[in-house]
Amino acid sequence: MRFEGSGVEKMKADLNRLDEVMKSHGMLREGQWDYERVTYDKKFEIKEGTYYxxxxxxxxxxxxxxxxxxxxxxxxxxxxHYYPHGIEYGEGEHFPAHLVTTCEKLLAELKTEVSGFAE
Known part of the structure; x- marks a missing residue:
């Protein structure tokens, strides 16, 4: 599922500040980076399954x-997440409404905090 229009996709920010804000919201970069790309993930383990x-x-x-x-x-x-195959983002997937709402709130909080130092 894509969160189109969240406003996050329009933001540019300093990596170090971004790492701090993301981590404070449980969005972890860990080893998911190379010299040109980063990935932040937050894991949700709920009764309907495991989501990221x-x-x-x-x-x-x-x-x-x-x-x-x-x-x-x-x-x-x-x-x-489907073990052992990986993560599916497709439109055919079911995403619980309470999880979508939680993610939308988190994205709004991130947007507000990052906009304070975004370029």
Missing amino acids: LRIQGHSVNGDIGRHDAVIQLMTPLLGK
């Missing part, structure tokens, strides 16, 4: 490995 809210981004300036990058965020995604 994912926000990806790419460097528009600087180097992620040196922690001096400006990141352009992309459209947030919500996917359901």
Whole structure:
């Protein structure tokens, strides 16, 4: 599921500040990066299954490995995890309404906080 129009996808921000804000909301980058791309995930384990809210981004300036990058965020995604195959984001997936609402609130909070230092 794509969260089109969340406003997050229009934001550019300093990687270090972005890491702090994302982590404070449970969005973890961990080892999911290379020198040009980052991925932040938040895991939801609920009775309906395991889901991930994912926000990806790419460097528009600087180097992620040196922690001096400006990141352009992309459209947030919500996917359901199927063991052992991976995460499905397709339109045919069912996403519980309470989870979608939780993710929308989280994205609104992230947008507000990131807009305070976005470029």
